[in-house]
Each structure stands twice: as C-alpha cells, then as structure tokens.
Amino acid sequence: MALTLSACSGFNMFGPTKIVQEEIIPPETLYQSAITDMDRQYYLNAITTLQKLERQHPYSEFNEKAKLMEVYATYRIGKFDDAIAAADRYIALFPSSKEMAYVLWLKGTSYFAQIKDASRDQQLARDAIDSYTLLITNYPQSEHAKDAKEKILVAVDNLAGKEMSVGRYYLGNGQYLAGINRFRVVVEQYQTSTHIEEALYRLTEGYVALGLMSEAQTAAAVLGHNYPSSDWYKQSYELLQRQGLSPKVNASSPLASVLQG
Secondary structure, eight states, X not given: OOOOOOTTEEEETTXXXXXXXXXXXXXXXXXXXXXXXXXXXXXXXXXXXXHHHHHHOTTSTTHHHHHHHHHHHHHHTTOHHHHHHHHHHHHHHOTTOTTHHHHHHHHHHHHHTTOOOTTSOOHHHHHHHHHHHHHHHHOTTSTTHHHHHHHHHHHHHHHHHHHHHHHHHHHHTTOHHHHHXXXXXXHHHOTTSTTHHHHHHHHHHHHHHHTOHHHHHHHHHHHHHHOTTOHHHHHHHHHHHTTTXXXXXXXXXXXXXXXXX
16 A cells, blocks of 8 residues: 655654644844843753754854854853853854854863862863963953963963872872972973972972982972972972982083073
8 A cells, every 4th residue: 555645744653643844933033032041041942042043044144143152051051061062163163253262262161160170180171271272372362361361370280280199199109200200290381380389399309219319409499499488498408408418400400490580
C-alpha cells in the first residue's frame, strides 16, 4: 500500500502525526524581546530568543548584535564554557567588529572565573592570560584593557603558586634539582608574582643542600638587593651564615641578572 504524506505530516507506529512548523517572527521583534528579557535578568529566555533569531534570520542586520548578546548572557548566568564557545563564534564571524575588545574581555573573564586554587591544574589561568594579552595588545586604549592587566596579575600569581607548590614538594622529598627548576621558573618567568621572595629563598635552600654554594650566595644576594627588608632574605642570610658564607653575586650565574634594578 502506498501512502502519500503531506509536507506538514509525519508517520509513526500509531499513525500519521502532524509536524508543527515554527512561527517566523520578524528579527526586530525577536531582538527587542531578548533585550527586554535581559533587562529583567531573564537570561535563559533571552538566550532562547536570540538563538531563534539567528536560526530564523541568519543574514539579518540583527544577527551580529544577537551573537554578541548571547556571549554576554551565557557569561552572566555562569555558563562559562558556553560563553567561551559563543565568543569564539563571534570572533570568527566578525573579526573587524568594534566590539572585539569587549568580546575578548568576556572570553578571558569566562576563563578567569573558573580558575581554581594553586594546587590544581592551571590551564584556565593560561587561557585567561592569552585572551587578556590579545585584548591588551590589539586594543590598548580599550576601557577593558586596565581590568585585563589587573586580572593577568592574579592569573600569573596562580601560575607561580602552582610552581611553588610543586617545588616545595620536591624540596621536602630531597629532590633538590627538581625543586630548583620549579623555583627558577617563578623567578625567571613570573617576576610580578607575590611568590618571588620565597622562590629566591627556596633557591638558596636548594643550592645549599646540593653544595652549590656560589649559586646559593647569588640567590640570597639577589633577594637582598631587591627585598632587603624581607623575612625571606633574613632566613637566607642566616642559612648562609651557618655555612660560614654571606650573600654574594656570582656574575656568571643566570640569577645574577634577575630582578636587578
């Protein structure tokens, strides 16, 4: 038996079913509805409406605005992975947009908001730094650049904190060289972090444990030069004194040029 089905019908085991077609709504109406919902903080409703606008009117003049609002709305409700994906779509479709700095800020801040404590994996911190750096490099005069710089400092501190955590573990287990390598990363790459003073002390400690006294003296000297009133410098000085030594820069040491003002 042959059955002829209409365009608005389907068929299942219980018989023919009617396919409900989506009502086409003018793009300006959909956009205004989404804006109204966002003003009322009904972000989920707004996202649904914005996606309908994009689906029904992919070439509308409102499409770019809709995609921008979708990035913002998903960020506001804490769906950070969705916000990052929406930001990437916007960046790919509208690379010359005047809103690019804002979109990069939303993307970076979506990563930033997910950063865990320093004991966890820090890939999110790296991703946040990458997004903020792109923003600052390409849009240095943007109103979002200042906030991006401040958040980079926090993210860098997390990266340094992770290195310190691992370095202390190695040092405590007698793996001095492995610990030293971690502390050197902090000193050489994360000079704006709050962990610099301790990292230089731990280098002094690690080098003393290995018998590399010249390097230990240099680490302590750099610490004393840059942070003369630091408690970490006091500890470094006392550690060297117990070895009959004092802080002294070895000009051939890679540390000699670190943080020298």
